[in-house]
Amino acid sequence: MDKKKLKKLLEDVQEGSTDIDRAMEHLDDLTYKNLDFAKIDNHREIRTGYPEVIFGQGKTPEQLREIISFMISKESNILATRVDPEVSGYVSDLSPDIQYHKLARCLTIRKKPAEKTAESIAVVTAGTGDLPVAEEACVTAEIFDNRVERFFDVGVAGVHRLYDNLDDIRKCRVVVVVAGMEGALPSLVGGLVDKPVIAVPTSIGYGANFSGLSALLGMLTSCAAGVSVVNIDNGFGAGYLAGMINKL
Incomplete structure (x- = not known):
């Protein structure tokens, strides 16, 4: 959650359009999401300009699926590297925007409109x-x-x-x-x-x-x-x- 969204959440609480319990659900994952086997860094894009990237090697298909399922709820583009083809098939139903790059062994999901650099x-x-x-x-x-x-x-x-x-x-x-x-x-x-x-x-x-x-x-x-x-x-x-x- 970035500063603008946090400010909007606080304003909604003050206005009464969002109750305290709902606001607390958002704040629970403010800095990172704890999945027990992984802690997803929600603040990385705020700090560095780039969201956390998933390193797929060594992760089970179930772990990768749970990580991607959570990250899809955010607005950032998603990149997972070192993902084997059989593992990519295990998560392919999570989003119609999932693209598997076979040669690169990468999986991407574009959440933001593409704005390519001039250079x-x-x-x-x-x-x-x-x-x-x-x-x-x-x-x-x-x-x-x-x-x-x-x-x-x-x-x-x-x-x-x-x-x-x-x-x-x-x-x-x-x-x-x-x-x-x-x-x-x-x-x-x-x-x-x-x-x-x-x-x-x-x-x-x-x-x-x-x-x-x-x-x-x-x-x-x-x-x-x-x-x-x-x-x-x-x-x-x-x-x-x-x-x-x-x-x-």
């Missing part, structure tokens, strides 16, 4: 194998009203593909670069654009890739200025951060 976020991948992580970043940025431009499979093994798209990438306000293997693409992009670059290492690669560790270390030791790094396979974190930068 765009570029999401760039080294290879096709990086698409699930990249799409997680895209879906995250888009549900929070950012315009996203996708530039996929433009890795350093065929660098001409990147140069063919460079003019369009440079028009975007922030660039998310998703890469596995040795993770070289963010350094290359960082040396070619005048925008902040968010590097996302993925677990895609052969044995010495160490499930993304080699890409992570390569990105952390990048010689290009203006490159920041999120954790391995953390498309959500990159999309969220890119959205914040895009709206500054």
Whole structure:
């Protein structure tokens, strides 16, 4: 409940159009909703500008269903990440607006009218194998009203593909670069654009890739200025951060 709604509730009590018991029901969930197994942060959007996001991995279908059932009663857009297809089917009847993004493994419910930003976020991948992580970043940025431009499979093994798209990438306000293997693409992009670059290492690669560790270390030791790094396979974190930068 934001300040305007709280003020309206108090006014309704004073006028007699809402009784005390009804008002107390609203106030019970003022800061967070206690579901025993989860405590849903109702104030997060007031504090940070973004509502709480559901991390689906590790949650049972029943837990996810109960969390979403409560959050649907609010006015904020809903994003759940790392949701498996069979789990998404368990909650699909909760709202006609539920959309499951299979490649990203994300579930979204849009409660607010879309108001896309004038500026765009570029999401760039080294290879096709990086698409699930990249799409997680895209879906995250888009549900929070950012315009996203996708530039996929433009890795350093065929660098001409990147140069063919460079003019369009440079028009975007922030660039998310998703890469596995040795993770070289963010350094290359960082040396070619005048925008902040968010590097996302993925677990895609052969044995010495160490499930993304080699890409992570390569990105952390990048010689290009203006490159920041999120954790391995953390498309959500990159999309969220890119959205914040895009709206500054």
